Amino acid sequence: MADGGVRAPRNAKAIAFPARRRGLRDRAVLIASRVGASLLALALAAATAPALAQQDAKVFQFALENGLQVTVVPDHRAPVVTRMLLYRVGAADDPPGLSGLADFIQQAALNAGNATSSNNGARNCAFTTHDYTAFCQQIGKDRLRAVMSADADRLANLALSDRNVRDGADAVLADRRARVDGNPQALLREQMEAALFLSHPYGRPVTGWPEEVRHIGRIEAQAFYDRHYPPNNAYLVVAGDVTPDEARADAEATYGKLTAHELHPRAEFAQPPRLGETRLTVLRDDVRMPLLLRLYRVASYTEARPGEAEALQVLAQLLGGDPTSALYRELVIRRKLATETRAFYEGYARDDGEFGIFARAKPGVRPEVLQQAVDGIVSAAMQTVPRMADLERAKTQLVADAVYLHDDQISLASAYGQSLAIGLTAQDVEDWPNRIRAVSAEEVRKVAAGDVILREAVTGYLLPATQ
Amino acid sequence: MADGGVRAPRNAKAIAFPARRRGLRDRAVLIASRVGASLLALALAAATAPALAQQDAKVFQFALENGLQVTVVPDHRAPVVTRMLLYRVGAADDPPGLSGLADFIQQAALNAGNATSSNNGARNCAFTTHDYTAFCQQIGKDRLRAVMSADADRLANLALSDRNVRDGADAVLADRRARVDGNPQALLREQMEAALFLSHPYGRPVTGWPEEVRHIGRIEAQAFYDRHYPPNNAYLVVAGDVTPDEARADAEATYGKLTAHELHPRAEFAQPPRLGETRLTVLRDDVRMPLLLRLYRVASYTEARPGEAEALQVLAQLLGGDPTSALYRELVIRRKLATETRAFYEGYARDDGEFGIFARAKPGVRPEVLQQAVDGIVSAAMQTVPRMADLERAKTQLVADAVYLHDDQISLASAYGQSLAIGLTAQDVEDWPNRIRAVSAEEVRKVAAGDVILREAVTGYLLPATQ
Numbered sequence: 012m013a014d015g016g017v018r019a020p021r022n023a024k025a026i027a028f029p030a031r032r033r034g035l036r037d038r039a040v041l042i043a044s045r046v047g048a049s050l051l052a053l054a055l056a057a058a059t060a061p062a063l064a065q066q067d068a069k070v071f072q073f074a075l076e077n078g079l080q081v082t083v084v085p086d087h088r089a090p091v092v093t094r095m096l097l098y099r100v101g102a103a104d105d106p107p108g109l110s111g112l113a114d115f116i117q118q119a120a121l122n123a124g125n126a127t128s129s130n131n132g133a134r135n136c137a138f139t140t141h142d143y144t145a146f147c148q149q150i151g152k153d154r155l156r157a158v159m160s161a162d163a164d165r166l167a168n169l170a171l172s173d174r175n176v177r178d179g180a181d182a183v184l185a186d187r188r189a190r191v192d193g194n195p196q197a198l199l200r201e202q203m204e205a206a207l208f209l210s211h212p213y214g215r216p217v218t219g220w221p222e223e224v225r226h227i228g229r230i231e232a233q234a235f236y237d238r239h240y241p242p243n244n245a246y247l248v249v250a251g252d253v254t255p256d257e258a259r260a261d262a263e264a265t266y267g268k269l270t271a272h273e274l275h276p277r278a279e280f281a282q283p284p285r286l287g288e289t290r291l292t293v294l295r296d297d298v299r300m301p302l303l304l305r306l307y308r309v310a311s312y313t314e315a316r317p318g319e320a321e322a323l324q325v326l327a328q329l330l331g332g333d334p335t336s337a338l339y340r341e342l343v344i345r346r347k348l349a350t351e352t353r354a355f356y357e358g359y360a361r362d363d364g365e366f367g368i369f370a371r372a373k374p375g376v377r378p379e380v381l382q383q384a385v386d387g388i389v390s391a392a393m394q395t396v397p398r399m400a401d402l403e404r405a406k407t408q409l410v411a412d413a414v415y416l417h418d419d420q421i422s423l424a425s426a427y428g429q430s431l432a433i434g435l436t437a438q439d440v441e442d443w444p445n446r447i448r449a450v451s452a453e454e455v456r457k458v459a460a461g462d463v464i465l466r467e468a469v470t471g472y473l474l475p476a477t478q
Numbered sequence: 479m480a481d482g483g484v485r486a487p488r489n490a491k492a493i494a495f496p497a498r499r500r501g502l503r504d505r506a507v508l509i510a511s512r513v514g515a516s517l518l519a520l521a522l523a524a525a526t527a528p529a530l531a532q533q534d535a536k537v538f539q540f541a542l543e544n545g546l547q548v549t550v551v552p553d554h555r556a557p558v559v560t561r562m563l564l565y566r567v568g569a570a571d572d573p574p575g576l577s578g579l580a581d582f583i584q585q586a587a588l589n590a591g592n593a594t595s596s597n598n599g600a601r602n603c604a605f606t607t608h609d610y611t612a613f614c615q616q617i618g619k620d621r622l623r624a625v626m627s628a629d630a631d632r633l634a635n636l637a638l639s640d641r642n643v644r645d646g647a648d649a650v651l652a653d654r655r656a657r658v659d660g661n662p663q664a665l666l667r668e669q670m671e672a673a674l675f676l677s678h679p680y681g682r683p684v685t686g687w688p689e690e691v692r693h694i695g696r697i698e699a700q701a702f703y704d705r706h707y708p709p710n711n712a713y714l715v716v717a718g719d720v721t722p723d724e725a726r727a728d729a730e731a732t733y734g735k736l737t738a739h740e741l742h743p744r745a746e747f748a749q750p751p752r753l754g755e756t757r758l759t760v761l762r763d764d765v766r767m768p769l770l771l772r773l774y775r776v777a778s779y780t781e782a783r784p785g786e787a788e789a790l791q792v793l794a795q796l797l798g799g800d801p802t803s804a805l806y807r808e809l810v811i812r813r814k815l816a817t818e819t820r821a822f823y824e825g826y827a828r829d830d831g832e833f834g835i836f837a838r839a840k841p842g843v844r845p846e847v848l849q850q851a852v853d854g855i856v857s858a859a860m861q862t863v864p865r866m867a868d869l870e871r872a873k874t875q876l877v878a879d880a881v882y883l884h885d886d887q888i889s890l891a892s893a894y895g896q897s898l899a900i901g902l903t904a905q906d907v908e909d910w911p912n913r914i915r916a917v918s919a920e921e922v923r924k925v926a927a928g929d930v931i932l933r934e935a936v937t938g939y940l941l942p943a944t945q
Contacts, residue, residue: 107574108745110677202753205676209669210577210687215677220748278575281687286669286760287938293754471754 070427070437071255075262077271078243082427082437083258084250086420092155092251095147095424096162096266097432099246100239102219103141103212103361104277108226111183111219112235114139115227118186119179121146123165133158136421141213142361143432149420152252159265167269169236176229184225187218195295195473199304203291203471204365207306209283213362241272246431250424282308282363288465294476300350301372302473303381309356309462311364313434321446322454323356323366323462328405329397329455330354330388331368335404337388338370348376348384361433366463378472393460396452410444537894537904538722542729544738545710549894549904550725551717553887559622559718562614562891563629563733564899566713567706569686570608570679570828571744575693578650578686579702581606582694585653586646588613590632600625603888608680609828610899616887619719626732634736636703643696651692654685662762662940666771670758670938671832674773676750680829708739713898717891749775749830755932761943767817768839769940770848776823776929778831780901788913789921790823790833790929795872796864796922797821797855798835802871804855805837815843815851828900833930845939859926863919877911 071083105112117139133148150158171179191197201216208214218224247266249258285308312320331338331354338352351371358364368389372381397405416422430440538550572579584606600615617625638646658664668683675681685691714733716725752775779787798805798821805819818838825831835856839848864872883889897907 104574106745107571107679108747110748198753202676205750206673206756209672210677210679210682212574212677220677220750222748223746226746278573279690279693280575281577281689283672283687286665287758289673289759290757291754292756 075267081247083255087252090152090252092152093149093420093424095248095428097143097145097246097428099244101140101142102217110215111224115179115183117144118182156261163265171233195298199293199471199473203469206289207469211280242269243271248424248428289469292472296476298475301378303370304471305368307366307463307468308363309366311360312358320358322450322458325450326455327354327356396456402452542734548714550722554719557619557719559619560616560887560891562715562895564610564612564713564895566711568607568609569684577682578691582646582650584611585649623728630732638700662765666760666938666940670936673756674936678747709736710738715891715895756936759939763943765942768845770837771938772835774833774930774935775830776833778827779825787825789917789925792917793922794821794823863923869919
């Protein structure tokens, strides 16, 4: 049983791009009747910033006999509970030629569960990343067992019809059209990630290539479901106004009835060597201001040596976390080359993570000029340790962002669930603020010099087609 | 039964780069005791240039009861016979996380057959592409049945031991070290193809990523073999001093004993949209002269509309087939920017093909300058039809190159086998010279303008690390 603070890291600051595999921000599907735009915004933010240790909370962990791993995060501020179920299967598991299948299953499972959760007035979420698939509901505490029971029944009996499959594929394709195809920045990032990760499946979009989504058939979808969604391939997180004993009783009475199956762990993919910097230029009629995005392939939290991922997180904050950051001060305020800047670290992945830098040019500024300016700032970070005042402010801000977010129960559950699903522990979640506070100035310089390197980068230009 | 001329197209001119998935040139393994360097060179050339119709030859096609498709190409100039067996399984079928497995199986099967073929004094070849795997032997006609019988026994009983698997993986890794890792141009092309094809498996090297090759185990290798190598997934080509009736009797008595299995056709992969030109720069200590390679993703022979692939073939010849071509005349002779130039079309693929342009800079010439010059030449080809004299010379040369190659029996067998294995017919092979002769000047301009476009291209620079 883990014991301690309850807040967790999530990704760096939100940027203008949909996340590659980060989940909530990119894949949020908030569907319940009581959910409006403000809640969506909250959930999106929750997925993208670290959360803070809450000193008075405890987490409790146990496994059911069927292998389901349960984490209970008591939070008694209001009589509501969040249930999150995460499966260790995601887009990286999509079979050859059937990209989008994990996302499709999420859509299908969600549709199958809609009636129940709407009746309960639940606030729902569902998201698929390359590494895992998650479903959550926030409900009144008195409805927890009913919701879990309905969910368990549905999971035990998910039988896809040809109609379900057609609808599911249509939903995935419509979702993609809305979020990616109509969004030049999302399209740019998709192309850049394909170039960044080479043949690793992180280079394949979670929503799949439409041509392949259309090939998904009932047989393949059902086989994928039967193979990857047993309880022993899942984590249940229950956060909220519940005691560990209540949660255990509820879980045993509901998910406890599901049958464990043989596990089929994900293939271990090579992360192919990158031998050179790559640049990608996309010209679009629907773009007005040139935009520069650079993505570096870097170590993730699961791969990094101690302190490395945290130093990358702090570096992102220093370079482009807010208007006090180096990119903003230099490019927006001093040199007036850009209208918007950002740096981010996306380190919550089973395989490699991403470090990103983004800048939108001011009218009349050539993207090459912007890029040289960005290169100069990154270069300085490689050579010089940050000033102590800047470092302390960055670390304080990262931890404080988490404080703010910690009020949202879904983000609380996500912090644990998403970390567990990629192989981290509850302890990793709880220690995160202390590990951030421990990052030294020299460690920040060291990751800038050693991790954020051009050979591991793809630089993307998104330009107006007239240029 | 097909009937007619017997020469076949192969890819465009040999260039300094190992082919991505072309087979013999890249994957040639000539191991028999009597084979020397000159024969190797011949076999390499055979894989890379089209062959010509031989008016007096006939091909005969039939299927055995177990589904093996047999093509007999009589060639009575000498008492030798070439047997080529091609399986419709290649690196595109490698399971997730086990790239290199098809290549590995080829190595293992070859090793299992070595003793027999050496005893027969055979000239052997074996190669794996993304689309298929081939084994061949050229032997005295009196040894044909014995060789086929031994081969059939081996195929029926291929049981991999842990030792075989270790040796096979070591062979694949050693092969890669020799041909790719020590060859900056091969490394550049590998990286470029990963960027060109995005997540399509053509972007994954045939030899696999070493990290994944090391994961190949006996269970997975045997399962892959059992799944993909039944006789009904194969083509047998017998070229040489044999009658169709003799070949049929031999095939029935040997391969006829193999049992058909259920087929597992290759997944239909999306060819993801490319939204922008990509540039890749690789810096290496072991490179002296800057080198420029551009690869365009274009239609293959299997995908192209009538005449399109042939026009691309002619365009490659016009741009960079020989010292009379546009690139050579302009870059080497007139402007003295390059020491070597080449253009090529690799159209023998089940999915997309490649069109390539290559130039090596003269000392002191910056690669950007070279690239601008190349762009100018390609641009001219988009806007202006070729002169009739150039067009006729290019077409004559393509067909004539094939005449020269047609003496080699292995290339003759390959021409049929490799075309059949990607879904073309014997008729397609036989008609090729006429289709080349029919290409018009306007068709060449049209493919230059419509197919060879920057959005579908990756431009690679290979530069000395000091630059």
